[in-house]
Amino acid sequence: MVLVAQLVEHLPVEQRVVGSIPIKHPKIVSSFVQHPKLILFDIDHTLVAGRAADVYYRRFPWLVRDAFARHLGIEYERAKEYVERHLAFLEGRAPADLDARRDFGLERWYDAIVRVDPSEFLKPMPSIVAMLETLRNEGYALGIVTDSPTPQAERVLDAIGVHKNIFRVFVGWERGKKIPKDGTGEVFERVCGAFGCAPSEALMTGDSLLTDILPAHRLGLAVVHISPVKPDHIFPFIPSVESLPAYLRGI
Numbered sequence: 001m002v003l004v005a006q007l008v009e010h011l012p013v014e015q016r017v018v019g020s021i022p023i024k025h026p027k028i029v030s031s032f033v034q035h036p037k038l039i040l041f042d043i044d045h046t047l048v049a050g051r052a053a054d055v056y057y058r059r060f061p062w063l064v065r066d067a068f069a070r071h072l073g074i075e076y077e078r079a080k081e082y083v084e085r086h087l088a089f090l091e092g093r094a095p096a097d098l099d100a101r102r103d104f105g106l107e108r109w110y111d112a113i114v115r116v117d118p119s120e121f122l123k124p125m126p127s128i129v130a131m132l133e134t135l136r137n138e139g140y141a142l143g144i145v146t147d148s149p150t151p152q153a154e155r156v157l158d159a160i161g162v163h164k165n166i167f168r169v170f171v172g173w174e175r176g177k178k179i180p181k182d183g184t185g186e187v188f189e190r191v192c193g194a195f196g197c198a199p200s201e202a203l204m205t206g207d208s209l210l211t212d213i214l215p216a217h218r219l220g221l222a223v224v225h226i227s228p229v230k231p232d233h234i235f236p237f238i239p240s241v242e243s244l245p246a247y248l249r250g251i
């Protein structure tokens with residue numbers, strides 16, 4: 001993340017790109033003043049964050065490994081190796097692992113993830129429920145855009161006490177389809193089109209610069225980065241998603 005910020009900072013404005021993602025209007029984004037009609041949330045490390053969430057996410061590779069091993073009837077050590085390769089790819093730490101994909105494929109990865117039960121780790125998060133209700137009562141439409149399998153996303157939200165009915169938009173990963181946040185931002189264009197608002201009337205908030213913030217910004221959405229520490233970039237940020245109502249009142 002720091003590397004990305006440094007790359008951006010030291011390039012002339014017109015050449016600022018991260019991977020294939022050009023950063024448009026870098027001077028304008030931090031002075032965003034228009035109130036959005038639609039607010040889109042990432043789930044992992046955004047709506048679901050904090051100490052209990054950290055325990056869950058730290059345990060997640062082991063939970064998936066166990067689910068993988070049971071689901072496919074393979075040794076734990078072999079499952080561990082493949083899970084590590086998948087995670088490295090999904091988190092952008094390594095290129096696509098063709099062997100892992102050939103052997104197991106994304107559908108089986110999907111099937112393993114949806115067997116992980118988050119309710120053992122995640123408990124109701126009243127501050128998140130209250131934040132969402134505040135925004136809805138203030139007239140914002142709310143939405144989810146996540147790379148989690150849709151049934152798993154619903155289970156995670158259920159575990160923290162958030163009912164999916166509060167969201168007017170709900171986009172997760174569907175089995176057999178591509179992962180929504182593929183870095184191109186196409187999902188944000190699709191979501192705004194289906195909801196009937198211009199990209200400039202929507203706001204995306206999430207913890208990932210590469211999958212939440214940059215692609216949404218490239219499509220013309222307003223963005224708010226969730227970052228517990230002050231990030232070294234030009235985009236608006238807040239330390240936790242609970243600060244979003246106050247942030248929106250302040251713009």
Ligand SMILES: [Mg+2]
Pocket residue numbers: 042043044045046206207208
């Ligand atoms: Mg996230």
